[in-house]
Amino acid sequence: xxxxxxxxxxxxxxxxxxxxxxxxxxxxxxxxxxxxxxxxxxxxxxxxxxxxxxxxxxxxxxxxxxxxxxxxxxxxxxxxxxxxxxxxxxxxxxxxxxxxxxxxxxxxxxxxxxxxxxxxxxxxxxxxxxxxxxxxxxxxxxxxxxxxxxxxxxxxxxxxxxxxxxxxxxxxxxxxxxxxxxxxxxxxxxxxxxxxxxxx
Amino acid sequence: xxxxxxxxxxxxxxxxxxxxxxxxxxxxxxxxxxxxxxxxxxxxxxxxxxxxxxxxxxxxxxxxxxxxxxxxxxxxxxxxxxxxxxxxxxxxxxxxxxxxxxxxxxxxxxxxxxxxxxxxxxxxxxxxxxxxxxxxxxxxxxxxxxxxxxxxxxxxxxxxxxxxxxxxxxxxxxxxxxxxxxxxxxxxxxxxxxxxxxxxxxxxxxxxxxxxxxxxxxxxxxxxxxxxxxxxxxxxxxxxxxxxxxxxxxxxxxxxxxxxxxxxxxxxxxxxxxxxxxxxxxxxxxxxxxxxxxxxxxxxxxxxxxxxxxxxxxxxxxxxxxxxxxxxxxxxxxxxxxxxxxxxxxxxxxxxxxxxxxxxxxxxxxxxxxxxxxxxxxxxxxxxxxxxxxxxxxxxxxxxxxxxxxxxxxxxxxxxxxxxxxxxxxxxxxxxxxxxxxxxxxxxxxxxxxxxxxxxxxxxxxxxxxxxxxxxxxxxxxx
Ligand code: SF4
Numbered sequence: 245x246x247x248x249x250x251x252x253x254x255x256x257x258x259x260x261x262x263x264x265x266x267x268x269x270x271x272x273x274x275x276x277x278x279x280x281x282x283x284x285x286x287x288x289x290x291x292x293x294x295x296x297x298x299x300x301x302x303x304x305x306x307x308x309x310x311x312x313x314x315x316x317x318x319x320x321x322x323x324x325x326x327x328x329x330x331x332x333x334x335x336x337x338x339x340x341x342x343x344x345x346x347x348x349x350x351x352x353x354x355x356x357x358x359x360x361x362x363x364x365x366x367x368x369x370x371x372x373x374x375x376x377x378x379x380x381x382x383x384x385x386x387x388x389x390x391x392x393x394x395x396x397x398x399x400x401x402x403x404x405x406x407x408x409x410x411x412x413x414x415x416x417x418x419x420x421x422x423x424x425x426x427x428x429x430x431x432x433x434x435x436x437x438x439x440x441x442x443x444x
Numbered sequence: 445x446x447x448x449x450x451x452x453x454x455x456x457x458x459x460x461x462x463x464x465x466x467x468x469x470x471x472x473x474x475x476x477x478x479x480x481x482x483x484x485x486x487x488x489x490x491x492x493x494x495x496x497x498x499x500x501x502x503x504x505x506x507x508x509x510x511x512x513x514x515x516x517x518x519x520x521x522x523x524x525x526x527x528x529x530x531x532x533x534x535x536x537x538x539x540x541x542x543x544x545x546x547x548x549x550x551x552x553x554x555x556x557x558x559x560x561x562x563x564x565x566x567x568x569x570x571x572x573x574x575x576x577x578x579x580x581x582x583x584x585x586x587x588x589x590x591x592x593x594x595x596x597x598x599x600x601x602x603x604x605x606x607x608x609x610x611x612x613x614x615x616x617x618x619x620x621x622x623x624x625x626x627x628x629x630x631x632x633x634x635x636x637x638x639x640x641x642x643x644x645x646x647x648x649x650x651x652x653x654x655x656x657x658x659x660x661x662x663x664x665x666x667x668x669x670x671x672x673x674x675x676x677x678x679x680x681x682x683x684x685x686x687x688x689x690x691x692x693x694x695x696x697x698x699x700x701x702x703x704x705x706x707x708x709x710x711x712x713x714x715x716x717x718x719x720x721x722x723x724x725x726x727x728x729x730x731x732x733x734x735x736x737x738x739x740x741x742x743x744x745x746x747x748x749x750x751x752x753x754x755x756x757x758x759x760x761x762x763x764x765x766x767x768x769x770x771x772x773x774x775x776x777x778x779x780x781x782x783x784x785x786x787x788x789x790x791x792x793x794x795x796x797x798x799x800x801x802x803x804x805x806x807x808x809x810x811x812x813x814x815x816x817x818x819x820x821x822x823x824x825x826x827x828x829x830x831x832x833x834x835x836x837x838x839x840x841x842x843x844x845x846x847x848x849x850x851x852x853x854x855x856x857x858x859x860x861x862x863x864x865x866x867x868x869x870x871x872x873x874x875x876x877x878x879x880x881x882x883x884x885x886x887x888x889x890x891x892x893x894x895x896x897x898x899x900x901x902x903x904x905x906x907x908x909x910x911x912x913x914x915x916x917x918x919x920x921x922x923x
Binding site: 260261263265266269270271273274275276277278288293317318319322323324325326327330345347348352353357358359405406407410418419421422423425426428429432433437440441442443444 | 463464466467468469470472474476483484486487490491494500501504506511512524526527529530534567569570575576590591592593594595596598599602603605607609623641642646675677683690698699702705706709741762766832859860861868878880881882884886887901
């Protein structure tokens with residue numbers, strides 16, 4: 245049974261080591277809200293110093309407007325733990341990121357917001373970038389079967405952590421899931437108080 | 445069947461914190477200390493409120509204000525309207541939930557990763573989390589300490605636990621004695637240069653070896669602080685007598701009646717001799733030279749006496765391309781010597797290098813000299829305690845007499861969320877941890893260095909090979 249997690253236009257961002265300072269610069273971090281970060285995404289790349297759109301940045305190119313799948317290279321999301329980074333990416337309209345690798349904290353933050361992050365081998369990433377060079381791509385992501393459907397029966401499979409997959413498929417509130425272990429947390433706290441009273 | 449083997453330090457601490465099993469390979473880990481600050485917590489508190497949840501253990505949660513505070517004036521208003529709202533939100537959230545807050549007016553306020561250890565909140569064997577990637581700093585005490593996002597902050601507030609999976613283990617052994625003027629900052633930059641910014645992805649790194657054992661707690665904190673810069677989930681150093689001596693008498697350290705039991709427990713926290721690490725890396729500490737970053741990520745680093753590398757010199761095409769882009773951004777050319785390059789700004793501060801030993805090392809280089817004409821130089825102590833001590837020792841006077849600005853504690857120019865920024869095209873010698881594009885201000889050019897190297901750059905107006913100038917060996921900077 246296939247289950248289409250997402251489908252849409254692909255934006256190929258051909259960069260390695262994109263850090264969270266690039267994804268959303270610090271001046272947007274003073275907000276106390278969880279919304280309103282779409283405009284801040286890739287701000288220093290997207291806008292020139294005078295505030296006008298930078299025509300050379302891929303997100304500003306007409307053929308990528310409305311993209312919902314981001315394709316990039318290695319170590320995406322390294323640096324600061326700011327969850328504003330996945331918020332900005334998601335609020336801009338991306339719900340899937342395909343890369344060779346992701347930084348750990350960024351990966352967790354994205355999953356906690358219901359985004360799907362797919363890691364592929366360097367050669368598969370290269371294959372997908374080459375495909376994007378042929379023209380705008382519309383792909384579908386079949387999460388149940390762990391496949392990126394490229395159209396015309398072409399597909400690229402991907403591996404993923406089964407716990408993460410389960411969470412994305414069930415959409416479970418992760419605090420709620422942990423709260424089912426509340427009695428164990430209480431027992432742990434009591435035992436901890438006994439064994440290591442100095443910890444508080 | 446493989447032989448049962450010993451456990452690594454990480455595995456020991458992890459296993460002692462498992463509350464229960466969630467699905468599959470995910471465990472629920474108990475969190476001993478949850479540190480929070482103004483930037484990554486407001487949405488977590490709103491989320492709690494929305495769901496009708498309460499903070500489970502306010503007594504294990506501690507807050508400070510550091511990221512967007514002004515370092516010129518102690519006032520909520522001084523860093524702008526939205527920053528003020530964020531600071532007020534933290535104060536209100538802490539008051540409502542009964543969380544201890546070191547606000548802007550508290551004498552011990554400072555950068556979260558400086559004050560945690562200073563107050564004795566950070567102890568061996570703990571699991572410590574904070575909505576900040578440099579939480580890895582606290583691993584210097586033999587604790588599992590790592591940065592989390594805001595959704596996870598909310599999770600910890602609600603349950604005092606966090607779902608986790610066992611990470612892979614990486615052993616980084618630094619053998620030998622460090623040369624004079626080679627500081628823990630140089631050691632970690634050299635390690636990142638070797639392993640790369642993603643070299644530690646998925647791993648918890650344990651640092652060990654003679655050079656590490658010889659480091660003070662402050663040096664170990666500098667080292668673990670930047671383990672996130674090689675992508676590691678956490679950095680870790682087994683606790684020893686240096687650790688115990690540091691903690692004794694700290695306000696939140698175990699009190700006299702528990703001290704011996706605590707130390708006995710802490711002494712069991714080491715990787716067993718037969719523990720198997722997933723990866724082992726060895727580095728000869730005696731070969732490390734003073735380091736300086738030339739590019740836009742911390743792996744783009746060289747010894748200060750090496751020329752800026754040519755992109756073609758990288759076999760890996762990705763690294764070659766990254767080098768090309770970095771040189772353009774940094775306004776540098778292959779083959780240049782950084783000691784020929786002048787600096788506009790010098791920043792001594794950040795959770796990497798703003799502790800008292802860092803300021804002593806910098807002041808020893810400054811002596812009675814003056815900051816070069818045209819250079820803007822800042823010293824931002826990491827905490828109120830560091831500031832007071834530096835003033836008491838006369839270090840503040842050394843800096844002020846030389847022409848440095850002497851500031852209030854905070855993150856400051858490390859990320860420029862307040863008004864301490866590096867202007868576009870300006871070159872900064874910085875003791876912080878990230879040289880990313882735009883990190884210190886749009887178009888800013890950051891070179892990561894040790895406090896001694898930063899101080900020397902301020903005096904000379906250009907980068908200096910610290911081993912070539914004659915100063916007293918900085919205190920605390922040697923193995
Ligand atoms: S000093 Fe810099 S790296 Fe450290 S917590 Fe503050 S902003 Fe983050």
